[in-house]
Structures are given as structure tokens and as C-alpha cells.
Amino acid sequence: MVKRYAVIGAGAGGLCAAKNLLAVGIEPTIFEVGSRIGGLWVYNNDSGRSPAYRSLHINSEAAVSSFVDFPFPEGTPLYPDTAQMERYFRDYAEHFDLTRRIRFKSEVKSIERTGDGYRVTTGDGKAEEFDGVVVASGHQSIPRHPPQVEGFTGEYLHSHDYRVPEPYAGKKVLVIGAGNSGVDVAADICTVTEMTYLSARSPVLIMPRLMFGVPQSRILVKLEKPWVPWSLRIWMRNMLTRIFHGRMEQWGFRTPKTRTHPISHPTLISHIAWERIKVKPGIERAEGNQVFFSDGSQETVDAIIAATGYLTDLPFLPEGTSPLNGTRLDLYNRVVHPALPNVFFIGYFDVSGGSNIRMMDDQAEYLSAIAASKIKLPSPDEMREAIRADHAFQEKQFPNSPRYGLELDPYRYRKMLARDYVRSGTARSASKPMAMRVDRQVAEKRRQQNSEVSL
């Protein structure tokens, strides 16, 4: 009998998981709370879970950000916007015959264990049984609010709810957090505000988006060979950035001495140089409209936009089984729940340099191989030990901030997955030539479609 899996979410992770399950003969049903395909890339998504703002563009280059067997169509810009991303995911779903398998407006409310499988209940009260479940509900939907803003009486919102700059025209606005959301939002609003303040509590390296006329990732990938120690890579990134942006201290930031999540922006430094944005250190507290910073300075602002990151929530899992451990997840290889057989997770990571979307391919292929019994998992105790080792590595590699809970070193991670294929005697590389063939066929078909459109 054909096995059936429930997939929660029709974003990048859910679509990719469903496609890979189909490839091993498992029938997926995708549950999606909204009515559109593409998850967080859908601007004004009626799921209420997307943080996409009007000016959002992908920040990893398109050529390396597509799924491996489905390139962006020819003519796609280096960094597509939300409309192009949404179209891409819709095309992917159509191409791999996933659209008819999506149940829109279906929020998964609970998963319960039944004998060998799981009962999945949706918001309309309907329940259905499946052999397994793939959780792909995303981890960038629930805002993490900064406690320091408690006494603030002006307008407050999280970057998750930010859409357009117009409401901030003529105002003084503080953006808290210099992650990729914070720098995007600050650069977006600063041409209309009276003043934009950007608060960075930790050292940050703002890399240019392009170096020598090409995406900076193409330069970094040439220099950062896997055997190059991190101390040298950090030095190289700092030096390269200095060529384009000068020293971070010149603009009010502090240069990181440790490994940090890559931040890049095409115009932020110019806005600071033009004095549309003033960089401030960490915020200590707020009273009325006054904000107090860690260097003793204070500013009066009309609005605060907290770009302070996200919390993961998995409210539908069986009681007592949440893998959340602080901001980390107790999952084997970031995919397998040691206590819930045939429940897999996809997309719960922040790739540290590279594309999250491309990494979904690796996870989806891996979880499908497990579901199809091509990979034999270690015992639950061995998995828990591996999880502890992974957390210990994370603690050593990355700064001690909640933000780094899901950070993922892509090179090390792919090696971790590969070990399970080798241990199980499953030659993953054997499937690669097929993937490459599909890749070329799909690319050719899309080229033809594209030229048909342009004729």
C-alpha cells in the first residue's frame, strides 16, 4: 500500500519535501493555513505569517538559491523580488504536480500518535490519518520582542509587520537590530524619515552585496575553501569589506572578531554617509518617547521598529514532545525527532553563508530516504548524543545570542548528512547524475518557455 504523509506548510520547505517524498513513492498531502504558495516570500500573504515587505529581495544570489533541479527562468535578475519568488514557487509546485495536493486554508491544529501513524486535525475540526508527518511551518513568523521597549509610548512594531516606508515620512524612527531585516528596513525608510536611528548592540560586518561587479558570494566562495580556518576567513571578510565600505568603526559599528551571521546590503553604508541613518549602540531602556542607549546617549523618537528576530513555535506537536531547547531544536541532523518516528522537520535553520532554499533540497532528499527506509537511523540514545555534540559545536562556533540557535554551517552539515548515507550503504552520489540530468532537462524546458514568451 502507498504510504501517505502530511506536510505542514506550502513554503519552500514543504514543497521541496513533498516533491522528494513523491520521488520515493510516498503520497504527500500539504496543509497550508493561507491560500497562496510560497510561504514567507508571498507579499501580503493571507496566512498572516509572512514578514515580506514591499522592497524585499532575496539576498542570496538567484543562481545558487533555487532548488537544485529547478533553476530560476532565464532573465531572472541576480536578486529576485517577492513577486518573482512567489512565481518561482508556484511554477515549482505546478511542475512537480504538487498544487493539486495542497489543501489551502487548512491550519494544522494538532498531531496525535495513533498505532503506527499520526492523526492530523485541522482548524475546521476534520481529522485524517497519515503514516508520517513533515513539519515545514517555518521559523520566521513569531516576532521576538525586545524587553527594553516596555516603557516606550510612541508607535511600536516588529519588522514582521513592517511593509512600506510611507507611514514614517517626516518622523524620527529607531530600528533595533542590525540583522538583515534591520538593515533592510533602515535603508528602506531612511529616505522619507526625518532621521532613522539603527541600534546595533553586537559587532556587525556590513558586507557589500556586489564586489567587483559580481555577487560577493562568488568572491567569498573562491577564497573560503573548506580547509581555510575561520580566523583567516573572518580576517579576509573584514579586509574585503574594508575595500568597499571602510572600517565598520567609521560608521558607528564594531567590527566582529568572531564568526557572525553574514549581513550584506547594497546601500546602507551610503545612507549612513549621507547622514540619513545614525548608528547607535544597544538600547538600555525607554521612557515615553525617549530611548536610552548603552553609551549614555539618548534620542527622542516617534516610532520603534524592532528587527530583533524570531521565535520558533510548534504548537501542534503532541504534548510533551516539543524539540525546542531554548532557541535550539533537539533534532537529529536538524531533521529527525528522536522520540517521534516518521515525524521530520525541514527548514529549521539559518544557513551561515549560502542559501536556505538550496539547503531544503539536502534535507528533503535525506528525510525522504529515511521515510523510504533507504537510510537506517542510529538508536534514539545515539541520536541524542549526536544532538548534544551538535549543540556543543554551535556554542563554540557562534556568539552566545538567542539569534544563533538555528545557525547552520552548510559545509559541516552536508558532511553530517552524508555520513548517514555512507553508514546505511546508500550511495547518495548515485542519485546525483539523475538530478543533474533533470536539472539540465528542466533548464532547457524553461529556456524554451521563456523564449516562447518573449517572441
Ligand SMILES: Cc1cc2nc3c(=O)[nH]c(=O)nc-3n(C[C@H](O)[C@H](O)[C@H](O)COP(=O)(O)OP(=O)(O)OC[C@H]3O[C@@H](n4cnc5c(N)ncnc54)[C@H](O)[C@@H]3O)c2cc1C
Ligand atoms: C525576510 C527574510 C528574507 C530571507 N531571505 C532569504 C534569502 O535571500 N535566501 C535564502 O535562501 N533564505 C532566505 N530567508 C530564509 C527562509 O528561511 C527561506 O527563504 C525559506 O523561504 C523559508 O521557507 P519555509 O518553508 O521554511 O518557511 P515559510 O516560507 O515560512 O513557509 C511555512 C509555511 O507553513 C505555513 N504554516 C505555518 N503553520 C501552519 C499550520 N499550523 N498549518 C498549516 N500551514 C502552516 C505558513 O503559512 C507558510 O506558508 C529569508 C528569511 C526572511 C525572514
Ligand SMILES: NC(=O)c1ccc[n+]([C@@H]2O[C@H](COP(=O)([O-])OP(=O)(O)OC[C@H]3O[C@@H](n4cnc5c(N)ncnc54)[C@H](OP(=O)(O)O)[C@@H]3O)[C@@H](O)[C@H]2O)c1
Ligand atoms: N533580504 C534578505 O534576504 C533578508 C532580509 C531579512 C532577513 N533575512 C534573513 O532572515 C533571518 C532573520 O533575520 P532578522 O534580521 O529578522 O533577525 P536576526 O538575524 O535574528 O537578527 C536580529 C537582530 O536583532 C538584535 N537583537 C535581538 N534582540 C535584541 C534586543 N533585545 N536588543 C537589541 N538588539 C537585539 C540581534 O543582535 P545580537 O546579534 O546581539 O543578538 C540582531 O542584530 C536571517 O536568516 C536573515 O539572514 C534575509
